Amino acid sequence: MRLYQWDGYATRFQAQVVRAWSEERGHYAVLSQTLFYPESGGQPADTGVLRGEFGEVRVLHVYEEEKAFGDVVHVLSHPVPEGAQVEGEIDWERRFRHMQRHTAQHILSQALLRAGGYHTIAVSLDSAVCTVDLEEEPEEDKLRQAEALANFAVYADYPVEAFWVTEEELAQYPLRRPPKVQGQVRLVRIGDFDLAACGGTHLKTSAQAGPIKVLKWERYKGGGRVYFVAGWEALEDYHAKHALLSRLALGFSTNPLGVEKPIQKLQEELYTLKGENQALKEALVxxxxxxxxxxxxxxxxxxxxxxxxxxxxxxxxxxxxxxxxxxxxxxxxxxxxxxxxxxxxxxxxxxxxxxxxxxxxxxxxxxxxxxxxxx
Ligand SMILES: [Zn+2]
CATH class of the missing domain: 3.10.310.30 (Diaminopimelate Epimerase; Chain A, domain 1)
Incomplete structure (x- = not known):
């Protein structure tokens, strides 16, 4: 059982080791139930520890043996015995960041659809700077509108809920993204803002995903790739950039937003000096x-x-x-x-x-x- 689908905020769980094996590349275990999220849908896997009579082992990576319905395989630092009782604990700070990236991506994908009619076809949430790939090539002003809309959805503090429906019931739901699985389908609703089929981990409310900042976009495979940061990582990005601008500003005796002018002046002087230097070199030769x-x-x-x-x-x-x-x-x-x-x-x-x-x-x-x- 995939416990993370029922409670995205639980960090500890009890389970039994159902299968365990070792190969040249590492040690593996399948548990009777788990809170560890396996890498899928662009969201990275959880890491953490398993504790038991054998001591404590690190969970280094988690993946699905087969897509969507296969067993969840835990890659371990040391072997664990089959049948052992374990207590698992996920690295919460890492998971929370993943939930911020992932929930923000739901919100931004909906905002991109509303602002520009842009459809998300792929996402990557592997690092602080996340990407959304669009079927269409976006326009700058529509992207700015989408960013504003995404942040309005953050401030609206919408509840985020996950629930299961049967394939037959699906037709009643206007999904932003159709499901990739069959049978029981898990839907994730963000207030009346967004509804999508998703098996991932999400925050309790949209407010926890903010702020959402679009950094840039580029043409990609006939459509566009949008780069964004969200949550703590958006704040860290802001902090790093503000600190950098402040240091530069100090050197030029100006304020952080005033550094462009002196840098331009410096560049112009540099070009002039390079030209003079080249002429002097030629004369010296x-x-x-x-x-x-x-x-x-x-x-x-x-x-x-x-x-x-x-x-x-x-x-x-x-x-x-x-x-x-x-x-x-x-x-x-x-x-x-x-x-x-x-x-x-x-x-x-x-x-x-x-x-x-x-x-x-x-x-x-x-x-x-x-x-x-x-x-
Ligand atoms: Zn999701």
Whole structure:
């Protein structure tokens, strides 16, 4: 029996181990009844512990042996004996977050349907940032309306109820989402706001799922994917973003919502400086070229090493050795591999084809820069 379908807020239960086995990948148990929710419908599995005369084992994962009606299999940290009496306890904080994500998804899916006629075809609730996949490509203003509507449904504090109906009775219920199972069908009603077939765990009222924040959307498989956060996780998201903006604002001596301007200004200055820097580098390469041609072993700033080497490739009959004060070097010309071998004795490492690039210990720079290497 799946106890979580009767009471989403119960955390402890008693049961008997019906089946238990071990495989190379882990230890498994099926219980006479369980509160552990098996991963399904986009909602992650519960974790927790089983206690008994054998001690305490962790429940690491829970899954359905077969979809919807199969046994619920508990993946355990250690084996438990068949027939043992156990007390199970689920990790409540994790479950509550899952119920917030899941109930919020019901509310948001209904809000998306009402605001834009958008149909939910898949959901993912595996992490704090959840997704709803829509059949249709949504419009920005309809998404904003759906978000507002979802939060109105939160503040309306609708009761959330689950109940079972037979397949024959189903026709009487205007479901947002038709059932994926046959026989007795579990329906979940959120006041007069939403009605859907669902086997998952839900909050007692819509108010507990809020706030619901749509973060962004993108085109996905001919429709759209909407990203949202809900409940505690929405508050945590707000906290993290507010803290980040406040830190940035402090650095710019402004308020959190005023950081855009100084950042833009900084970007513009950066572009200007990059342009100036590039022009200076080009001028420096021009200025260094005659000396490099004459001396062929030359100390140059690391920032122009590559550019200068490229220019010297036109004099392919000569070997050149360019070295920066930090020990980075470029080698080119017919004797480049020979010179590299010589530099290796000083601890140099490097490689390449036309231009060999590498580095040697800084303290060896003076010693390495011997014009005889390239003559
Ligand atoms: Zn549900």
């Amino acid at each position: 021009e200025a260094l070229l005659p000396r490099a041609l004459e001396e062929r072993a030359l100390l140059v700033p690391a920032s122009v090493l590559g550019e200068l080497a490229k220019r010297l490739l036109s004099w392919s009959d000569k070997t050149f050795f360019l070295l920066s004060p930090e020990g980075r070097f470029a080698l080119l010309g017919p004797k480049r591999m020979e010179v590299l071998e010589g530099l290796k004795a000083l601890g140099a490492k490097g490689g390449g084809k036309e231009v060999v690039q590498g580095a040697l210990p800084k303290e060896k720079v003076a010693e390495a820069l011997d014009p005889k290497r390239v003559s």
